[in-house]
Amino acid sequence: MARIDLDHIRHSYLRNPVKDSDFALKEVHQSFDDGAAYALLGPSGCGKTSLLNIISGLLQPSRGRLLFDGEDVTALSPEQRNIAQVFQFPVIYDTMTVYDNSAFPLRNRGFSEVDVDRRVRETLEMIDLGDRANRKARGLTADQKQKISLGRGLVRSDVNAILFDEPLTVIDPHMKWVLRSQLKQLHKRFGYTMVYVTHDQTEALTFADTVVVMYEGEIVQIGTPSELFERPSHTFVGYFIGSPGMNLLPVELDGASARLGSRVIALPGAMKSAGAAKTELGIRPEYVRLGREGLPVAIRAVEDIGRHKIVRATLEGRELAAIVPEHGEIPAEPRVTFDPKGINIYADSWRQELVA
Amino acid sequence: MERTRNNKARFLVLPVLLLVAFSAIIPLMTVVNYSVQDTFGNNVFFWAGLDWFDELLHSPRFWQALARNLVFSGIILAIEVPLGILIALNMPKAGWGVPACLVLMALPLLIPWNVVGMIWQVFGRVDIGLLGKTLSLLGIDYNYVQDPVDARITIIVMDVWHWTSLVVLLCYAGLVSIPDAYYRAAKIDGASRWSVFRYIQLPKMHRVLLIAVLLRFMDSFMIYTEPFVVTGGGPGNETTFLSIDLVKMAVGQFDLGPAAAMSLVYFLIVMLLSWVFYTVMTNYGRES
Numbered sequence: 001m002a003r004i005d006l007d008h009i010r011h012s013y014l015r016n017p018v019k020d021s022d023f024a025l026k027e028v029h030q031s032f033d034d035g036a037a038y039a040l041l042g043p044s045g046c047g048k049t050s051l052l053n054i055i056s057g058l059l060q061p062s063r064g065r066l067l068f069d070g071e072d073v074t075a076l077s078p079e080q081r082n083i084a085q086v087f088q089f090p091v092i093y094d095t096m097t098v099y100d101n102s103a104f105p106l107r108n109r110g111f112s113e114v115d116v117d118r119r120v121r122e123t124l125e126m127i128d129l130g131d132r133a134n135r136k137a138r139g140l141t142a143d144q145k146q147k148i149s150l151g152r153g154l155v156r157s158d159v160n161a162i163l164f165d166e167p168l169t170v171i172d173p174h175m176k177w178v179l180r181s182q183l184k185q186l187h188k189r190f191g192y193t194m195v196y197v198t199h200d201q202t203e204a205l206t207f208a209d210t211v212v213v214m215y216e217g218e219i220v221q222i223g224t225p226s227e228l229f230e231r232p233s234h235t236f237v238g239y240f241i242g243s244p245g246m247n248l249l250p251v252e253l254d255g256a257s258a259r260l261g262s263r264v265i266a267l268p269g270a271m272k273s274a275g276a277a278k279t280e281l282g283i284r285p286e287y288v289r290l291g292r293e294g295l296p297v298a299i300r301a302v303e304d305i306g307r308h309k310i311v312r313a314t315l316e317g318r319e320l321a322a323i324v325p326e327h328g329e330i331p332a333e334p335r336v337t338f339d340p341k342g343i344n345i346y347a348d349s350w351r352q353e354l355v356a
Numbered sequence: 357m358e359r360t361r362n363n364k365a366r367f368l369v370l371p372v373l374l375l376v377a378f379s380a381i382i383p384l385m386t387v388v389n390y391s392v393q394d395t396f397g398n399n400v401f402f403w404a405g406l407d408w409f410d411e412l413l414h415s416p417r418f419w420q421a422l423a424r425n426l427v428f429s430g431i432i433l434a435i436e437v438p439l440g441i442l443i444a445l446n447m448p449k450a451g452w453g454v455p456a457c458l459v460l461m462a463l464p465l466l467i468p469w470n471v472v473g474m475i476w477q478v479f480g481r482v483d484i485g486l487l488g489k490t491l492s493l494l495g496i497d498y499n500y501v502q503d504p505v506d507a508r509i510t511i512i513v514m515d516v517w518h519w520t521s522l523v524v525l526l527c528y529a530g531l532v533s534i535p536d537a538y539y540r541a542a543k544i545d546g547a548s549r550w551s552v553f554r555y556i557q558l559p560k561m562h563r564v565l566l567i568a569v570l571l572r573f574m575d576s577f578m579i580y581t582e583p584f585v586v587t588g589g590g591p592g593n594e595t596t597f598l599s600i601d602l603v604k605m606a607v608g609q610f611d612l613g614p615a616a617a618m619s620l621v622y623f624l625i626v627m628l629l630s631w632v633f634y635t636v637m638t639n640y641g642r643e644s
Contacts, residue, residue, distance in 0.1 A: 058540050079546040091541040093555040104555075108546040152545055 084153020269354030287342025440523025473585025
């Protein structure tokens with residue numbers, strides 16, 4: 001296990017990157033703590049897989065250094081870095097048995113067959129494939145194949161980190177849940193440093209202690225699932241996380257109040273700095289209260305999704321979603337109020353602290 | 357609900373059936389017909405029963421030609437398959453080199469077979485051929501017209517030159533279909549170059565290799581044009597393969613009965629061996 005430091009890492013797929021826009025991965029300066037589980041969350045093409053491949057050594061960063069426990073490993077090969085990586089599509093050696101698949105990395109490193117046998121049996125027990133050791137790997141289901149890929153990493157007891165690149169893409173929905181909880185368990189029991197890339201917020205939020213949200217080649221927020229939910233530091237995090245995402249309303253600020261069209265919304269405080277080109281008010285549908293008081297809205301649709309209803313409405317010509325409890329009443333002349341603790345103010349897409 | 361039953365659609369198969377009948381079944385039956393009769397021309401036929409088959413299977417000429425065929429096919433497979441894999445492994449996977457290599461590989465396959473024969477016939481000539489002349493200037497005694505070993509080597513080299521690229525192209529297709537993640541995983545697992553080949557590339561090429569071996573076996577077993585042009589089956593009968601012998605018998609000597617019997621036996625051998633190859637290779641894949 002190791003602590004991973006990304007020291008001013010940048011990457012470009014161009015040969016001679018000059019401008020900021022040449023970089024697919026803008027500067028990342030970040031540490032991943034030893035034994036913690038991280039999720040890299042973001043849409044396709046945001047640079048999360050590039051970042052993962054830089055950690056594993058499959059990709060050389062254009063700029064910056066990578067440190068494992070303070071030791072510079074930027075120039076080392078993936079094999080020398082001693083990490084494990086599980087890919088989007090299961091990679092197994094078709095012609096080998098489950099046992100031989102797991103033994104492969106050890107045999108390549110010249111371990112004695114006694115050690116190999118001990119480690120492989122332990123690992124197969126860990127990933128719950130002990131009874132299939134002598135089966136051909138190719139006949140297994142996708143989730144079992146993914147476990148073999150994982151097993152090839154776990155078998156090396158001194159592995160520095162386990163990296164996952166959207167590992168549940170091809171797994172059946174109900175097995176996704178099983179596999180994810182097994183991963184969590186492995187993490188709890190053995191304390192591996194894990195980095196998990198995904199574009200699925202549920203996966204990220206349930207798997208990791210800390211979620212790193214990436215957008216257009218940079219990290220926009222690092223935090224616990226609840227921080228990401230309550231205090232998204234970038235509008236992207238606001239609408240990417242949550243279902244439906246955060247409502248964003250363009251407003252004009254005036255001290256501790258915001259003006260939306262002809263309406264005025266009271267804020268819990270005033271923004272410290274001024275002079276932003278674009279200011280927005282962000283509020284999650286969970287904090288929008290539908291009732292007989294407040295700002296008048298026009299309801300466009302009501303989606304009943306079981307435990308609660310999503311009300312799609314229009315406020316001052318802007319779309320607004322609100323979550324109403326299952327048996328919540330929808331008045332004939334609906335109005336909304338915003339719960340002050342759910343209000344976030346964004347200047348040029350970045351969250352601003354409000355002072356009362 | 358009442359459903360109309362109408363099987364008239366089956367008549368749509370009729371044109372294909374007719375086509376196959378005229379192009380394959382009827383000609384084959386003609387051969388069967390010849391093989392059990394004797395004729396001296398003028399459309400006069402005598403019943404011969406299985407005499408021609410009996411005679412064929414007891415003639416050393418047939419067995420020698422068959423042996424030549426088998427040895428030839430064995431040798432060219434042993435050369436072309438490994439060589440083809442080796443070249444495919446070293447071909448570029450991206451960039452301008454890809455189309456360049458593909459064109460280069462496709463070239464020998466596009467040349468008409470008798471032209472291939474002509475090229476090598478001239479290339480190997482001791483008086484004017486680039487290869488033959490060079491070898492004799494180097495003091496190597498090479499003459500495919502007179503020396504049986506030289507003749508065989510020439511035919512084999514020619515076949516390797518002509519057909520290795522087929523194996524290359526098939527293997528290359530198999531190689532480029534391997535997802536990048538496999539190589540990445542192998543890197544992380546610390547696999548050697550040989551392990552990557554043995555456990556990733558070879559298993560993924562298994563299917564295309566099966567096709568390559570089958571095609572090359574069948575084609576080489578039926579080889580006719582190229583050796584006919586280069587050596588004409590000589591010196592003596594040293595490069596007389598079954599097909600060349602068959603044409604000699606049917607066209608040269610006008611022995612239609614024996615030639616027909618030989619055609620059928622030849623056909624059965626090709627089918628049988630192809631079936632054996634196919635069964636062995638598919639079963640091997642399933643078990644391992």
